[in-house]
Amino acid sequence: MPLVAGVDTSTQSCKIVVRDAATGALVRSGAAKHPDGTEIHPDHWWTAFGEAARAAGGLDDVAAIAVGGQQHGLVALDAEGRVIRDALLWNDTRSAPAAEDLIRELGDGDRTAGAQAWADATGSVLVASLTVTKLRWLRDAEPENATRVAAVALPHDWLTWRIAGYGPADSSPLGPDLDALVTDRSDASGTGYYDAQGADGAGEYRRDLLRLALGRDDVVLPRVLGPAESGGTAHPSVAGAEVDGGALIGPGAGDNAGAALGLGMEPGDIAISLGTSGVVSAVAPTRTADGSGAINGFADATGNALMLAVTLNAARVLDAARTLLDVDVVELARLAQAAPPGADGLVLVPYLEGERTPNRPDATGTLHGIRLANSTREHLARAYVEGMLCGLADGLDALRAQGVPVERVMLIGGAARSAAVQEVATQVFGVPITVPEPGEYVADGAARQAAWVLAAAGDPAADAPDWATAVDSTLDADPRPVVREQYAAVRDLV
Ligand SMILES: Nc1ncnc2c1ncn2[C@@H]1O[C@H](COP(=O)(O)OP(=O)(O)O)[C@@H](O)[C@H]1O
Numbered sequence: 001m002p003l004v005a006g007v008d009t010s011t012q013s014c015k016i017v018v019r020d021a022a023t024g025a026l027v028r029s030g031a032a033k034h035p036d037g038t039e040i041h042p043d044h045w046w047t048a049f050g051e052a053a054r055a056a057g058g059l060d061d062v063a064a065i066a067v068g069g070q071q072h073g074l075v076a077l078d079a080e081g082r083v084i085r086d087a088l089l090w091n092d093t094r095s096a097p098a099a100e101d102l103i104r105e106l107g108d109g110d111r112t113a114g115a116q117a118w119a120d121a122t123g124s125v126l127v128a129s130l131t132v133t134k135l136r137w138l139r140d141a142e143p144e145n146a147t148r149v150a151a152v153a154l155p156h157d158w159l160t161w162r163i164a165g166y167g168p169a170d171s172s173p174l175g176p177d178l179d180a181l182v183t184d185r186s187d188a189s190g191t192g193y194y195d196a197q198g199a200d201g202a203g204e205y206r207r208d209l210l211r212l213a214l215g216r217d218d219v220v221l222p223r224v225l226g227p228a229e230s231g232g233t234a235h236p237s238v239a240g241a242e243v244d245g246g247a248l249i250g251p252g253a254g255d256n257a258g259a260a261l262g263l264g265m266e267p268g269d270i271a272i273s274l275g276t277s278g279v280v281s282a283v284a285p286t287r288t289a290d291g292s293g294a295i296n297g298f299a300d301a302t303g304n305a306l307m308l309a310v311t312l313n314a315a316r317v318l319d320a321a322r323t324l325l326d327v328d329v330v331e332l333a334r335l336a337q338a339a340p341p342g343a344d345g346l347v348l349v350p351y352l353e354g355e356r357t358p359n360r361p362d363a364t365g366t367l368h369g370i371r372l373a374n375s376t377r378e379h380l381a382r383a384y385v386e387g388m389l390c391g392l393a394d395g396l397d398a399l400r401a402q403g404v405p406v407e408r409v410m411l412i413g414g415a416a417r418s419a420a421v422q423e424v425a426t427q428v429f430g431v432p433i434t435v436p437e438p439g440e441y442v443a444d445g446a447a448r449q450a451a452w453v454l455a456a457a458g459d460p461a462a463d464a465p466d467w468a469t470a471v472d473s474t475l476d477a478d479p480r481p482v483v484r485e486q487y488a489a490v491r492d493l494v
């Protein structure tokens with residue numbers, strides 16, 4: 001049976017799975033770290049891809065490959081295919097004032113009207129995460145760099161381009177053909193200059209919005225491929241990663257759409273992802289236009305819409321708690337589970353990196369309700385877990401307010417492995433929680449897409465392969481309203 005590879009070039013690392021195209025069975029996997037920081041030279045992603053591929057035993061036997069990745073990051077390329085400056089990532093908040101400027105400009109000075117206009121045009125009210133705001137920041141803060149921009153790509157677009165053999169002439173076999181850049185609807189929908197529903201539902205770039213941000217629109221944007229359309233073939237000599245020359249390359253996806261594909265999500269399913277970002281997402285038939293900004297109306301990787309509420313503060317909140325308490329992940333979970341729900345009034349508002357939903361880019365975190373009785377390691381650990389999840393419970397409410405049915409809630413991402421997170425999730429979300437087997441669901445989604453591309457090469461009408469998702473456990477709901485009540489009382493005091 002042919003093998004396929006799926007890649008997740010995420011915020012913290014590159015993960016690769018190799019799966020059997022027919023059954024989805026996991027054959028091999030590998031991972032490699034990315035450096036910390038909110039601006040990173042994309043060459044680090046390329047290096048990590050090579051390391052992860054080697055850790056996965058090489059990729060010279062795969063028949064197709066696809067890349068999922070962190071969304072929104074600005075990869076600005078010059079005419080020679082060189083990266084102009086370090087990529088500004090989704091969690092870099094320096095473009096928050098640019099987002100406000102663009103909102104007001106589209107609303108002719110009226111912020112409310114501008115917010116709704118962006119939501120109508122692209123599905124999202126602008127926040128610093130979205131690519132278009134980073135382009136405006138570049139125009140204003142680094143005009144010399146802005147004038148050099150010949151193409152704008154996202155992290156997964158750029159890595160896909162490199163795997164196909166393109167890049168600067170001195171470091172790639174095929175050279176800087178910018179017109180060979182490809183992307184997909186899901187990631188394009190997070191740029192702020194793509195309308196996933198425009199042009200009769202097919203999706204279209206909004207070059208007028210790109211021009212508004214950058215001051216010009218004579219730049220190459222990646223060609224948007226269909227869900228199972230091949231973007232070419234892998235080049236045999238990529239980064240020592242030993243990808244078989246000739247392996248079909250899939251369109252790839254934004255990481256959240258990748259996870260939805262990996263989980264086989266359908267309307268009624270909710271995914272709560274606890275990676276660097278916290279994401280509550282749902283697949284829907286049509287995209288929303290939430291002028292409040294609570295929900296991003298993106299596209300998924302199959303032709304549907306993907307609604308998301310995204311926070312900047314998830315797994316790293318627990319990393320911070322581990323640093324404070326000097327414990328590992330197992331001990332942090334044990335400590336948190338040893339304190340009562342509500343941590344006897346100790347409440348963390350977890351805006352450790354500012355926040356995106358709600359839009360508070362300059363906020364800092366705050367610990368409320370400290371008393372002698374709750375000044376213990378156990379209470380502190382629990383407050384960090386509860387605070388992180390309360391932000392996402394607000395996101396789930398926002399999805400419900402948009403009429404999204406909540407039938408099954410799945411917990412994924414690095415921090416979902418924590419027993420304390422799983423327990424507190426049943427209390428804070430107040431619904432049964434399905435915990436799929438620990439895995440890399442973004443990379444799995446990319447692998448499933450690669451298998452789909454392979455099948456579609458033989459039969460253009462082929463559907464995505466029917467791979468099963470292994471459920472590890474389903475936990476009963478255990479609603480503890482006190483946790484969210486305490487949080488709601490202090491959330492706005494930051
Ligand atoms: N058992 C665990 N408990 C808490 N946090 C965990 C656990 N395992 C991994 N993590 C955290 O999950 C994060 C990585 O998750 P991941 O979903 O790969 O992130 P990303 O996709 O943003 O790169 C790290 O911050 C790591 O410390």
Ligand SMILES: O=C(CO)[C@@H](O)[C@H](O)COP(=O)(O)O
Nearest residue numbers: 010011070071090275276277
């Ligand atoms: O900004 C978003 C989605 O809008 C984030 O979900 C990023 O896509 C990063 O994801 P992780 O690397 O944290 O999984």
